[in-house]
Amino acid sequence: MAIISVTLDDKQKMWLEQIILDKDKEEAFKFLKECIYDKIKTQEQSHCKPAF
Secondary structure: OOOOOOOOHHHHHHHHHHHEEEEEEEHHHHHHHHHHEEEEEEEEHHOOOOOO
């Protein structure tokens, strides 16, 4: 599996920090799904192109 880097904007960084401070599991899952997972899927799709 390839190494994937994910960047966060200021709003996402603040959201993550709030999740950590609050220890909010539901919000953590929402953050992972909306910010991290979507970015990973986007990066994977951009590399899966046919060779022709």
